[in-house]
Structure formats: C-alpha cells, structure tokens
Amino acid sequence: MVVATKIVALAELLDGGFSKQAIRRAFSRFSCERDPDVSLFLKAHAIQNEATGASRTYLALSSDALDEDRLEVLAFVTVAVSVTDYTGIDLGRRLQIMGRVPGVESANFFPGYLVAQLARDDCYTHDDFDASRLLPFAGDVIAGAIAVVGGRFAYIDCRDELVGYYKRQDYEPLYYDEGRDLHKLVKPLF
Numbered sequence: 001m002v003v004a005t006k007i008v009a010l011a012e013l014l015d016g017g018f019s020k021q022a023i024r025r026a027f028s029r030f031s032c033e034r035d036p037d038v039s040l041f042l043k044a045h046a047i048q049n050e051a052t053g054a055s056r057t058y059l060a061l062s063s064d065a066l067d068e069d070r071l072e073v074l075a076f077v078t079v080a081v082s083v084t085d086y087t088g089i090d091l092g093r094r095l096q097i098m099g100r101v102p103g104v105e106s107a108n109f110f111p112g113y114l115v116a117q118l119a120r121d122d123c124y125t126h127d128d129f130d131a132s133r134l135l136p137f138a139g140d141v142i143a144g145a146i147a148v149v150g151g152r153f154a155y156i157d158c159r160d161e162l163v164g165y166y167k168r169q170d171y172e173p174l175y176y177d178e179g180r181d182l183h184k185l186v187k188p189l190f
C-alpha cells in the first residue's frame, strides 16, 4: 500500500520544527541491510555535511507521522558537487558525452554533481514507496543549481547489481573503477 510521503530538505528540518536530537533519533531507526554504508551515512554524516556544505540530503517522510509531529524517514537521497576523473576516456567518447567544453582534449578532471546516496528503509517495500521517485527529484535539485552556477551532468557511483536499475533511469555507464569496485554512470541534465 502506498504510504503518503512528503519530500523535505534536511536543511529545512534543521532550520526549524525539529530538534537535532529528534532528527538524530529518527535517523538512528533507519536501516538498510543491502547497503549498510548508506544508513551509516545518514546516521553519522548527513547532518554534519549540511553544516559544512559537503552535501545536501532530502528525506521522504511519512505525511501521517509529520501530522503528529513525528519524523519517520522512508527513504532519502543525497546530492553533492563532485569531480569526475576522465583519465582513460578517449577523446571521441569525451566529445560524445561533453561536447567541446574547455579542456576536453587535455584535462582529466571535470566538475559535476553527484547523486551520492539513495536508499529506502528496510521497513518499507517498493510498493510502499517507489524510491526511484527520488532520482528525478534529485535531478530537479541539481538542475536548479545548474541554472544558476552552470554545469551539465549528474553522476552516480554504484555496484554491478544496480547498473541495470540506473540505466532504466537514463543514467549511462561511463567507466568501471576497479579499485573501488564501482561503476560511474552519467546523465546530462539538459
């Protein structure tokens, strides 16, 4: 059964309404066994990252819980600015992806935006909350940044098992990073 949700910026929650302690308590209940690193991120880094500007997190919260002044996190997505390493990507492929941006022939590192985290709490199923909804949401957030500061691409790092999932969301595999055992995927946002 679909759970009514509201997507709220963590920054907005921290600005008012809920204490940091209440937010931490809600985060401590979040669990994601398939990828424990993402729940660790929420518990240990998300709030600190808001303070330092390292990333921005958006939470899908239960609307019913919010009506009762409670925080129940169904899922979350985190976006950040990032630098992508194009070393080893030949000019033809660079031009295909980026066009004639400055440095396309000689530079190896290009700025962009990263969808750094995406996860749903194990208490909920896809039918309760389709977490893929958070990807266009994150895309809109990034597109807003692009409109005012420039840039064009959103990137995602993911393991082998999720490449097909992100391809269905129009992210295109760019390369496989053997050292990190992660695929880098890219999507132009205009």
Ligand SMILES: CC(C)(COP(=O)(O)OP(=O)(O)OC[C@H]1O[C@@H](n2cnc3c(N)ncnc32)[C@H](O)[C@@H]1OP(=O)(O)O)[C@@H](O)C(=O)NCCC(=O)NCCS
Pocket: 032, 034, 035, 038, 117, 118, 119, 120, 121, 125, 126, 129, 130, 131, 132, 133, 157, 158, 159, 161, 162, 165
């Ligand atoms: C990724 C996620 C947010 C997607 O939610 P969703 O859009 O509602 O889609 P689903 O949960 O139905 O998952 C889509 C498919 O990916 C698979 N999948 C999701 N996370 C996976 C993981 N960590 N490892 C392996 N397979 C995974 C699901 O089993 C499902 O496969 P199916 O289509 O064959 O049934 C959610 O599955 C999740 O929280 N996964 C664990 C955390 C995670 O892996 N985050 C991504 C880090 S890059």
